[in-house]
Amino acid sequence: MPRLTSSPPHIHFFYIPCLVFLCSLSHVAESQIPDQEQQVLLKLRQTWQDPSSLDNWVPSNSTSHCTWPEVTCQDDSITELKLANLNINYPIPPFICDLNNLTRLDLSNNNIPGEFPTVLYNCSKLLYLDLSQNYFEGPIPSDIDGMANLQVLILAANSFSFNVPASITRLQRLRILHLYQSEYNGTYPEEIFGLSNLEELSLGYNDKFVPSQLPQNFTALKKLRFFSMPQTNLYGGIPETISDMEALEYLDLGINPLTGEIPGSIFALRNLSELYVYRTNVSGSIPQKVSAANLSVIDLSFNNLMGNIPEVFGKLKNLYSLNLGFNQLSAGIPKGITHLPALSDVRLSNNNLSGTIPPDFGKFSLLRRFEVAYSNLTGAFPEQLCHGGTLIRLAAMDNNLNGELPKSLGNCSTLLLVMLHNNGFTGNAPGGLWMSRNLTALILSGNGLSGELPKELSPSLTRIEISSNKFFGKIPSTVSSWRNLRVFDASNNLLRGTVPTELTELPFLTTLLLGQNELSGILPTDIVSWKSLTTLNLSHNKISGPIPSEIGFLPGLTQLDLSDNQLSGLIPPEIGQLILNRLNLSSNRLSGPIPAKLENAAYDTSFLNNPGLCASNSFMRINVCNAQSHSLSKTNLTLIVILTIAAAMCILLVVLFTIRASRKNRDWFDSTPKLTSFQSLNFMESNILSGLKEHNVIGSGGSGKVYRIIVNHSGDVVAVKRISNNQKLNEKLEKQFVAEVEILGNIKHRHIVKLLCCISCENLKLLVYEYMENSSLDHWLHKKKRLSPMSGVANNMILDWPNRLQIALGAAKGLCYMHNDCSSPIIHRDVKSSNILLDSEFNAKIADFGLARMLAKPGEAVSMTAVAGSFGYLAPEYAHTTRVNEKIDVYSFGVVLLELTTGREANDEDEDMCLADWAWRHIQDGNPISDALDEEIKDDSNVDEISNVFKLGIFCTATLPSTRPTMKEVLQVLLKCSDPLYNVEKKSRHKFDVIPLLENSKHEETPRSDFHVLECNTY
Template sequence: MPRLTSSPPHIHFFFYIPCLVFLCSLSHVAESQIQDQEQQVLLKLRQSWRDPSSLDHWVTSKSSSHCTWPEITCQDGSITELNLVNLNINYSIPPFICDLKNLNKLDLSYNNIHGEFPTVLYYCSELMYLDLSQNYFEGRIPSDIDRMGNLQVLILAGNSFSFDIPVAIARLPRLRILDLHQSEYNGTYPEEIFGLSDLEELRLEYNDKFVPSQLPQNFTALKKLRFFSMAQTNLIGGIPETIGNMEALEHLDLGMNPLTGEIPGSIFALRNLSELYVYMTNVSGSIAQAVSAMNLSMIDLSENNLMGTIPEVFGKLKNLYSLNLEFNQLSGRIPEGIGRLPALSDVRLSNNNLSGTIPPDFGKFSLLTRFEVAINNLTGTLPEQLCHGGTLIGLAALDNNLSGELPESLGNCSTLSVAMLNNNEFTGNVPGGLWMSRSLTALILSGNGLTGELPEELSPNLTRIEISNNKFFGKIPSTVSSWRNLGVFYASNNLLRGTVPTELTELPLLTRLVLGQNELSGILPTDIVSWKSLTTLNLSHNKISGPIPSELGFLPVLTQLDLSGNQLSGLIPPEIGQLNLNRLNLSSNRLSGPIPAKLENAAYDTSFLNNPGLCASNSFMRINVCNAQPHRLSKTNPTLIVILAIVAAMCVLLVVLFTIRASRKNRSSFDSTPKLTSFQSLNFTESNILSGLKEHNVIGSGGSGKVYRIIVNPSGDAVAVKRISNNQKLNEKLEKQFVAEVEILGNIKHRHIVKLLCCISCENSKLLVYEYMENSSLDHWLHKKKRLSPILGVTNNMILDWPKRLQIALGAAKGLCYMHNDFSSPIIHRDVKSSNILLDSEFNAKIADFGLARMLAKPGEAVSMTTVAGSFGYLAPEYAHTTRVNEKIDVYSFGVVLLELTTGREANDRDEDMCLADWAWRHIQDGNPISDALDEEIKDDSNVDEISNVFKLGIFCTATLPSTRPTMKEVLQVLLKCSDLLYNVEKKSRHKFDVVPLLENSKHDEMPRSNFHDFERNTY
């Protein structure tokens, strides 16, 4: 047999090299073909979306691959992820997107995509992650959605999906995250969802149209669930004791539901729970004790009906950084151990019945940032080391029985921003350093026994000082001119003496100066040109003499003037009659002569009492009638008649010319090519809008232009068109309003915020096209005696009853709450008022007019304004003197709207002597029953308590100090609780913290309007 021999090794080597090269080249060609195909899909996708500017960089390039585009993630040269977030995409998802064969993640959140759920995605067979949140999808979630069998993450939040959540979702066995919060489901959710054994996050919150239901018993079988939220989902019944079986649970939020019963003790056996929110419910009982083994870092059991004491075992939660037990009925002492917790930063125990002393170790072992124990029955002194770590920002201990001197350490607390220590029994001097704390913006010390002289210097950031009802003495220092940022200065009922220093008039940001009931003397300064922001001046009950300076009549925004109880003499300057005063009191002085004719107004009938030398030409003024001779009518001058006739003829001619010019302007404003940008799917064209800009279609007008109602198609569908225009090119102010409206409303989507359909712009005019609201605005219904239907043109005398008013308040609050808390960046509206709350055919409220709105970088962070804008009567007091504002100015304005809804009065009723917010505060302050303030058209025995609580909520929203106002989230929670439609539960008699006794000793403007913590919230 022949001998078989093997080939030499070098022969094998040279044989394989060509094979390897060939195979590599094939692989490279295949990969290149895949990349080319995928790039073509992307370019086709961009084209189908009408080439949005946000995707301008999606272009073919030889120097770089599409895998380098920021929205694209590739693996092994093939696209696996598309992250198309907030790109202003307005069009539907095309089916060829699934030609990206390896696509496993698609994120299209925060766009403007309309239509039903995109079932074309069923063909993306590898898809595991789908996020369609914050778009305009509507209709049902498909009953065959389980065809997307590989899904592990499904996020559909912030859309308009309705009806039931289909049981098919429960047939997606690999789901780890299911987020369906904040939509418009009006049916039920399937209990089978709670059988998804791999579920780690389940969010159904803010779906308040769900059919009322109890938590299903099987939900505790979700052993892997870490995050569970069903806040505001119409949950009823109790929390099952079996909740303690959810071993992995870290975050639990069941807030804003009408739950009943007690908080089950098994919650506190959850070792991994770090965040617990159970608030604004009817949950009652005591706080469970079995918490020592928990990993809690946050406890929020606020706004329940919890009774008993705070468990000592809370002092063993070493990881606890936030403890919020406010608005309950807890009694007894604060456990000593809580003050020694090493991680504790945020302590909120306000509005309870706590007694005893505050544990002295608070702040000694942890870095406190917030310490609130207001409105309790606490005694003793404040802990000495609250700011030991140098991080304390907010301190609120008002309305207790605390005594002794203020801790010296507060004078060294450079981080302290707000200190509210009013209505206690503190004595002694204020620590010198406290006045100078560089971060301090508000120092509230009214209603104590503090003494000493006012400091020569103040913190450069201090905007508010309230020291009324103390024992401060001495002169107001001449260095007061260095208090440059001071906006509010309340120092009534002290022992201050000397003159009102001229230097005090040099404070340009001062809005309220209240120095009544002191021992001030001398004459008033006349050089007051810097007081351009002053709205309130109260120097009553002092020893001030001399004349009233005529310069007071030139203060541009002064609305309240009280100089009563002094020794002023001479005439009342006629310039005072030029002021637009809501409140005037010059009584009990030595004034003489006739009062200015413009002050002879029934609103001021008690403003001049006890001035024997004064007189008026009308007897209703309650002072002596002047002995003036009646004027004799002279014979009519023929020349005067001729002159008047000529003037009248000229006026008629000017009106005709103006009408012709306006008509021509309407035709020429859009001579240049207009550009239409859509934000919704439209059933009309640009020409439909432009052809409807006729005078007979005008339904309103404002500072920026006219508003038209235009029929856009044969079906009779109407839109509202706001025309922002000017004679020439748009000025900077109008341009900013247009840009703000488009930028915000073009992206925002919420059922209680008006929809911006599109905008049309050219050089001289810009049009904003909105959905039409059939029932006009809220002020149209509240303040017009004869209402004209915007559609039929007939008189409508229907009364807006209380259920509708509460429905409107709830809707508007939900819209503002979404803007402040749930949008991608917080938005402040800056012009909340009843005329900017529009009503659809079913009286659902929608917030409108975002021309002044501004976005914040993050919640609570102020934004700088160059000018003050808004509407008188709705403006928060701090807005008039600060360039930095936050969400609390919207809360103030909304509080005024609540007062309008409950009283029927206008925000700035010229028949009254003050704006509505001040009138409501004075009504309570004077001890009058709240029921007397309510609108007689709507109140009866069955609803007076409910209306009264909304009235009081309006007062707390209009608190003078922003930090004491509630958030819109808190406001919404209270309104939900006031609604019989959402909370059909029996009212129970409970211990009350009534607002009236807390305020009955305050005098006029000497104290700030009561804060939210004073609210009688335990009525239900």
């Protein structure tokens, strides 16, 4: 066996230094890794233009970058970056993947633009990726399966479009997939439901998905705990096999056109804790067998469910929230529900429930929200609703409840909102209710409550509505302490005494309604604190003395009603400085001339039953003054114009601020849309939202659908235009929504459609108008539209000439008001027969102000960035210049006159010749006008009248804007046509015929002066 020998000494001296050197190299290499990663972070900050949110990314000798808040390390190497909510505005650079050990990347809630960042494909160890709430757009790439290790992929709330690619289903390790709230306009692969490791799947709020049914295999997701697909165009039924999803805890299939019954197997899910199947078309009854042991949230609202509320709901011991609102449930509320120990949120409104409210509600659980409004409930109100001292929101309006309100409500300090209006409650309101320290809104209108108004009020109260009760006595002088009050409606009560001066000291008051009481005395004049007041109604009282001139200096006042009092003296000229949507001074003892600024068609009924009043305008329905008795000096007129424009600008700023605020704010307790009212309303936003169903659709256009919605038990109807339901509103539609609110929210005229309110949030924009029973003019003029089911007025009736003339006159009055009587002239830019709506008496109202614009002053052109409008109605100059004025509306209205007289459509399905050109060609060819008229309406008694309105349409559609009449001149001619006295008197006049004039000149060269001799010759 060989002998082992030791190495020579000189070998040891060489080997040991080598080992030391190699070890030092290894240590240097390891120490360079953190340095390299820190350089990546610093370079990342520099690329993103040094956002202030990353100010802590500063190298330090004492600390490592692993201590920076956004960074997580393991073994001194970065594994996680949490860069959410940092206001990053730039793309993701490719070198971010130089962080070789990065497994988790969160860039949510920033402003990152561009397409899906494929540079992240190089982050080979990435397991978790969150890019939600950014501005990514375009398709999800088809090779996304290259990120094979991903377990969590969150791309929600972006602008991704097209299809969800099939390649996403090859990410077999996915546990969480969130694709909700984007702009996909194609399909999603059914294979998603084959990702066997999925625990969370959210595809909701993508309403452009191609309609589809839940695939048969979706119940095979055995590990799925969270499943959300609201508003994804799902149709068909919910399969019974849903019980196979044994891990399911949360289910949301709301806002879909699902049909059929809710399968009882849903309630057999042992782990189910939250169930949302709201706002669908699910009908039938609620299954009676319920055994979901962990069920804590049930939301079956906004369906067509019928039958009873199951008694077995009273056995769900973990039930925290029960929302069955907006269905057709009947019978009573099961008493067993009141004994559930966890129950906190009860919403049963808008059903057909009857019987009494079980008295034990609140006795065994800590209620926070209790809503049973809009049903047929009777009897007394539960005494112990606030027994646990946690009740926040209480709504039981529009029932048949009676008796006295529980005194315990006066001790419920947690209340924020109380709505008990339109019931039969009697007696006094609980004294403590007025002083509840957190209460912001108290609405008790439409009951039989009595008593005097409180001397003290909770400082939190901003809204008190107690109209149509039996409150009596004086308004207390301590009302000045109600400092935060914004709305005070005590109309139709038994209040007496004067309007106290102290009431004028409320700086935030926007609405004061004291009409239909027994108030007397003179009005206070020191009202400088009412800077926020928009609505003042003191009508139907016994108030005497003069109208204070100070009212004319209230900057925000848009509605003033002092009618049916004993006011006397002159109408202060300062009132003419206000921009009022509503003015009523009728039935008083006023005298003298009305201010010149109030002499317009919008106020033609505002001064009736004041025998001493007079006006210079014969259309004001009161006596005509001596022409010189009320003329204003040029100086005064100039002052009024300046002040009026200033007031208008203030109002516009307030409206713009309100709209912007409504986009940013949510409702108090849930993210319900924000309602901004412009009129007195007899409904709530819930009444509108519940009616947004397909069977209520009566029209559809480029900006969205229009719904006909019944809003209360009285059968009142409104029209609702739904602008959009996407997260990020299209810029064009956003501008149209803002324009409509800005303009219609600040003008009022009997021939302009009334905007009642707007409802707005991030993903919903609604405009609520008065409902026009006879739809739009085009549905009555054109044969192929008369039988359209979408119009809501399908019929075979012919619109006769007197009605057509009445419609022309009404529409002209509306446009004339916009052009001449608004402080800033308004051009509509889209006048057409489909935007002229008709009420039950065929009165015309101009609608759709989405393209409207305000001018700086009459006749001054405004610049447009793009041509907008409808073919056949567009003025020639509109297509060739960006600067337009009122004359484009005159041209469009001329086309409407030609439609009214000929029955033809504006384009008449002829791409080469619109109606205006056809009418001119008809005249140029020497054809009789009578041959162009609608055969369905003309006869020997009206042919001349129709002919002259036809000629008026010819003048209005002149090619040169300068040769067209103004709307005021158009209105004058139409008024003569509709005035029977004028028609009788002019029988002896020389009959003027405009045809020779038109035959001897080109259309675009029609002499402007000749328009004035056009008269309405009716015999």
